Amino acid sequence: MIKIEGFQTILYSLVDVIDSGIHIIDTKGRTIVYNKKMAEIEGMESDEVLGKKIHEIFKFKEETESTLIRALHSGKKTENSKQTYFNNLGQEITTINNTFPIMDQNQRIIGAIEVAKDITNLERLIKDNILNKGDTKYTFDSIIGTSENFLEVIEKSKRSTRTTSSILIVGETGTGKELFAQSIHNGSSRSTHPFISQNCAALPDSLIEGILFGTKKGAFTGSIERPGLFEQAQGGTILLDEINSLNPNLQAKLLRALQERTIRRVGDTKDKKIDVRVIATINEDPIDAIANDHLRKDLYYRLSVVSLFIPPLRERKEDIPLLAQSFIEKFNALFELNIEGISEDVYALFYDYDWPGNVRELEHIIEGAMNLLEPGDTKISPNHLPALFKKKAHLEEAPASKDEDHNKRETQESTLSLDDYIANTEKQYLEKVLKEHGMNISQAAKTLNISRQSLQYRLKKYQVK
Structure with missing residues (x-):
């Protein structure tokens, strides 16, 4: 049997390793538990808060009160309630809270507990309008390159400005995918309307749905009427960067929005019509993304009406x-x-x-x-x-002899990672199948049971000529 003192030590240790803010007060509103995560969220030290009353430390807007004090006085729990307040340095903090009164065996309130998630940075992003209109400074004149494979992508991009079809831009990090997206928008009839860009990997799944589709007042405690990025992009273009980072459920909702040309705010029961062109980017081979469950196959087909494969710098x-x-x-x-x-x-x-x-x-x-x-x-x-x-770049290495170079190559081959070994094997097999079909891409793709476009992408990826 664990003694009371030992149990309290275990409890306090557990509270400190939880990845949510924990704040507990007694019947007088004084803090009795304040974990490390809460101190991190609020930018405070525990000794600045422990033993002190809430209103001695934190300030709340006139129309609001502490959710902890509310739970203590009302005896009611609140879930997913957004709260904005200020610490002792006047810094603004915004959290999503689950708050509960603490009852004894006789159902008397003896305190209150709050579990908080920090969304301060997200609120700042929204207030600073970073999620709204992008700075669409790029046009096709901004794109630099004269290599044949790059000029083909530019020409295909220019042709896509004449329509409103969805576009999927495939390319490694740093190849200039957003530059192409902005150029397409600025070259189209939508250029006078908004261009809105959102990196799908930059925000947690729990928040990105509301950011994309908007929220309805009353959808959750503290929620307000807020248009999503699709509504803000009405008549223009929305760029969804790293679409393969979006979870499958949200991908399904995005697919519905594309098919029906409507969106539904979180918590709403009505659909809103939208007129938005969607450009999505992905930083991996779409076929691999589908195979690894990073991208839904049906969403891929809907997005890739126009597919642009931007070659990496090593290929140009x-x-x-x-x-x-x-x-x-x-x-x-x-x-x-x-x-x-x-x-x-x-x-x-x-x-x-x-x-x-x-x-x-x-x-x-x-x-x-x-x-x-x-x-x-x-x-x-x-x-x-x-x-x-x-x-x-091995600039400071001395030139290797032929024997040293051969030995080095053998060593490198014997210590390849699994991914590199698979890539080498795939390249060799592609070369073999191509030769067997007299370098005919269509016949080779049929034998490999992949699309012609996918084979062309892999040939570029592995520099197979």
Whole structure:
């Protein structure tokens, strides 16, 4: 049998590891339990709160009161109640609370307990209008590249501006998917209407439904009438970034909105008609996303009426000089410099590098190099490059002999990760099937039991020619 003192120690330890704020008060409104998560949410130290009354520490808006005090006085529980208040430094805090009175064996109220989830940052985002109209500064003139495979994507994107069909943009992180989305919007008849962008991976599942579709007053305690992003984008375009991060239930609701051209606010019983063009992006192969349950197959077919596959930088290295020069001009203006260009030694490194971060990584490397220039320097040379890039590009390694190079290659092959080994095997099999069909993509796709478009994407991905 655990003694009372030991049980209390266990209880307090348990309360401190819970990933929700826990705040308990006694009959006089004084704090008797205040866990670490609550202190983190409210930006307070426990000794600033323990033993003190709620209203001595926190301030509440005139029309509201502490949900803890309300539970203590009324004896009623409240669930999913939004509360905004201020800590002892005047900092605004917003939480979603579940609050309950504590009863003894005789049903007398002896205190109240609150379990809180922090949504302060989300409220700040909404108030600052970050979730509303995007800054649609990009047009097709902003897109830099002359490689054949890249020009094909640009041309296909321009043709898509004439319609209102959904678009799926496929590309690795840093390839410029939002740049294409904005250019399509600005080149279409919807350009005078809103362009709204939302990263589906940036917000928790419990909140994103209300953000996308809106909320009805009374849907939950503290909820207000708020239009969702679809309503705010009426007549324009909504960009759903990283659509594969959306949970399957929300994907089903999004599919319904696309099919019916209506949305329903959370807590409402009526549908609202919408006229919004949807552009979605995904940073993995759609076929893999479907196989791994990251993307519903029916939603994929609905979104991919137009599919744009943006090639990674390693597949269009001939565009590096144009991109690099544009970034130099950008940072010349920003840093008040007059750098002319990049040395041939640096270009040699750039052409040999694999660019896992794509165009975004190139921009960051140019910016980092321009921060390391000495007065009088007119070109970016290898010694100006950021240390991390030098390490990844093996700039400081001595040239290997043929035997060393062969041994190194064998070692690398024997220590491949499972994903890399599978990728190598898949590439070899694709090459084999293509050769068997005389490089006929349609026949090879039929043998592989995949679509022609999927095969073309994989051939680009693995640089199979």
